[in-house]
Amino acid sequence: MKVLIPTDTIHPDNINMKKFLGKLHDSMKDEGSSNPSFPGNAPQHQQPMQDQPSRIKPPTPQDVIRYRYQQGTNLGSVFVLEQWLTPSMYPQRCQSAELAAATKSVETMGLEAARAKFENHWNNYCSDADLDWLANEAHCNSIRLPIGYFTLGPPYCQNTPFASVSLIYANAWAAVKRLVARCYSRGIGVLLDLHALPGGANGQEHSGTNSGKADVWKHKSNLELATRCLCFIAKDAKSMDGVVGIQLCNEAEYNAPDMYKWYDRVIAEIGSIDNTMPLYISDAWNLSQAIGYCNGRNSLQAGTANPIVIDTHLYWAFSDDDKRKSPQQITQEVSGKLGELDGKDGSVTDHGAAQMVVGEYSCVLTEDSWGKRGVHPKEKLVNDFGQAQSQRYQQRAGGSFFWTYRMDWMDGGEWGFKQQTKIRAITPPNSLCLSPSDVQSRLSHAQSQQEGQLQSTMGAHCNYWDSTYPGQYEHWRFEQGWRVGFNDALAFFGMRANGGLQGHGGDKIGMLDIWVKKRIVESGQAGKNLWEFEQGLRQGVRDFYQLAGI
Template identity: 25%
Template sequence: MITTNPKDQLLGIVSVFALFIISNGRTTLDTNNQKIRAVSLGGWLVTEGWIKPSLFDYIPNKDFLDGAGLQFKSKRTGKFQAAEHGGGTIIVANHSSAASGWETFRLWRINETRFHIRVFNKQFLGLDSTGINLVAISNDSQTFGIFNIIRNPDDLNRVRIRAPNGFFLQAKTEDLVTADSKGDGQWGDDDPSVFEMTITHRLQGDYQVTNGYGPLKAPKIMEHHWDTFIVEDDFRFIARSGLNGVRIPVRWWTASDPTPPKPFVGGSLQYLDKAFLWAKKYNLKVILHLHAVPGSQNGFEHSGTRDGYIEWGQADETIQETIRVIEFFTARYANNTSLYAVELMNEPFAPGMSLSMRTKYYEAGYKVVRKHAPNVFVVLSNRLNFSDSKELFPIASGMKRVVIDVHYYNLFSDIFDGMTVEQNIDFIKSNRSNELQAITTSNGPLTFVGEWVAEWKVKGATKSEYQRFAKAQLKTFGHASFGWAYWSLKNADIHWMIKNGYINL
């Protein structure tokens, strides 16, 4: 789902207190398995800031978390700083607009005041052999410089940047950025050390919250969140509301509990254990869903990324580590009768994710699931923003009890801009229905609408309009042969759909 998480845009997204349930057909997968009607437990064991913004409230200097995208416009030249050619050489201040990634710098936070700064081609800012000229030529953050960003207290968008040599950067000319200013001017437009800063995007995932709070505070903050955000009562509520499953997003480092790699903190595994006990108690099926993989599969905050780059699969180690994680989770819960499906990866993103790379992983992941759990379903996730919805069919053809996951939102595309209520509903009844029908075949893999919401880009919609939109989706997605899962049980911005009658039971 690019470099910022599209789910950040769900300002009015519906809670699944929303969701319940017009059951469509209740056709069976086999004699023992009904279609899944599930809800995702988003924002619990995988952090997403839009779901619970308050989790980030007390991080010092929280504008400057890992992965924040910054652009710097020289007040003297009136031009933007940029990594020449995207990186690998000097930094200039001669770009008249900030239309490409070359003008955007990404933070690696060391603490609240000290940062490494990464450019478009993934090199880090530093100084050349003269000790003065600003360059981006190193791929090693540890050897190439720590920077400070000093904000003008009277105008937080005006900044100076202190370089590793203790001096401040200045744009002497459009083609020369050096670190040799004392930074003692009056913040005027004629001062070459003054830059106008724009924050282009922020990430609010697990890396950002744990590294933001630091090793002393983060464990307590996260434990309190895990302990209170989802509780047993939620499982009781889900079961009583007519749903028959929960989709639980997890992240790769939970498999290393209690000592995951820094800055992540341990402790989440015990809450996943509780979830399985509660699911068994209330007769709910569990879809265990690997939301965050080593290196990030899509660059979004829910993938555990540090700075938004897609690096999963670029080294074979990331694939092997992900297989190990899948095996750990499957083996741990194989004897729990609630384990119904294992989803090998969430939302791989098309530009950074080749089919051959995923084929290698999906085949290996399928084998380790089958090694421990011969009868659970294995879910393969389609690439986002990729036109061929059947590209996984050849992979799935040799697999048993395999499912293809698609996500349907009327949100993350320009085509929904300006759509009316009726146009949105017609899109569900026509376009989405046709898409789902095209991949739901009698001799192919099962189909699963793994995420959908009763939210859209329509402004000021009435209750009856929301009701019709939700009803259209329930009817259409009810034709998926495996079932569907609503996103998500809880979030900060809630339409209380059942309580207020948005969805009729």
């Protein structure tokens, strides 16, 4: 059986167990911080396996790009237009979605002029100065880039509403690849988000049309085209540096019919192309259900398979319930968000990995909410709200992407990443703001203390389990896991300073659950004491961060 203890470090004296190893039901208090581990067995249907040779190698720049904490913003209305963000791309008396802008532009300007207009937008709307600011001032290490199925060009527009304007998009995918390369040259990774699916994953205009329908789920042909699009992206992304992952769809409607069956099919197809690429799924506004799916997909039984990450969006500006709250109430509410993860992450050997990012959020509240702020200045409350989000997401998620960076009306107010960064409502993890010399100093200090810390940690681990619950342990697994975790955290943190990636600062392992799962599979370890390797790995990561002061 298993002991369900939070993944944070636990002091043995603060553990009150009523049941253990099939006889005790655990009831535990998380108050101390010296015991580094707890056991968790794989599900009962898993058969014991023999250890295999280790395949663990040092983390690569690609590993860091994909598994670090993703501090970023969206680049909205570049490849998927939204009129409220870029009215300059819309002719007069035009509806609000991309298709309307493209159709009206062809009618008023002709095909060649319209294509030139769109290509200029794709290539120049985010300038080199913009990307430099994101890397050097905002300390972003990633962006989320919404694209549409039409972005892939005329072959993917056939028999869709975009067929008549498909030639506009002949060079769109090439523009995406150039933007990814420009970002990578600055140490910024890109999450390729298939934001606009054929038929629409929801009825909003950011699905590409003004149909108001979510028809991707209702027509087999739409799902087949969406799958073809994602497989095309996966094939090309294999040779593209800097791709964080591929998002299968954006903001699927709540209770989208057979969505998870489609996820299963498309994940299988992409897996046959590239089973290393992280795949991001929409939670369809039901995070708990998505976590259950994610646990299963990221289980050890899945072996070497695409890691699955959940994309959830958090806004407080749309519901009637939120309109009734004051800014102060909403800010207090932030600290409890993402609680659905509790008890679902932290032990891959027990229940698989649960990994998520906040793919969209902002500092926007309704006028109804602002009207309830009392005598407090709005500027101060905006800052409090943004800071609460920054802190919570860095604590509990694998990354966060503000909506959005670029709009015609820069700096964007509470929707603008640039403005909210300037006023320090949104702040990056401290590790990303360190100078190269500071990173090197912290690396040297942590390395000098490594062996002493290992001995201390091993002593606490062995003493606790051997004296409190004598049994047949394999503490060498804990030591091996600790060394892997410590060295992985060190490699992530030093990758930029040591020239493996561009940019300043040091990265932390943000996608820890799926990274741990990857390392367990690569370790070749198995058996009833596999939990010792996992918890050693997690403690090694924590010990490095403590010694490095990050």
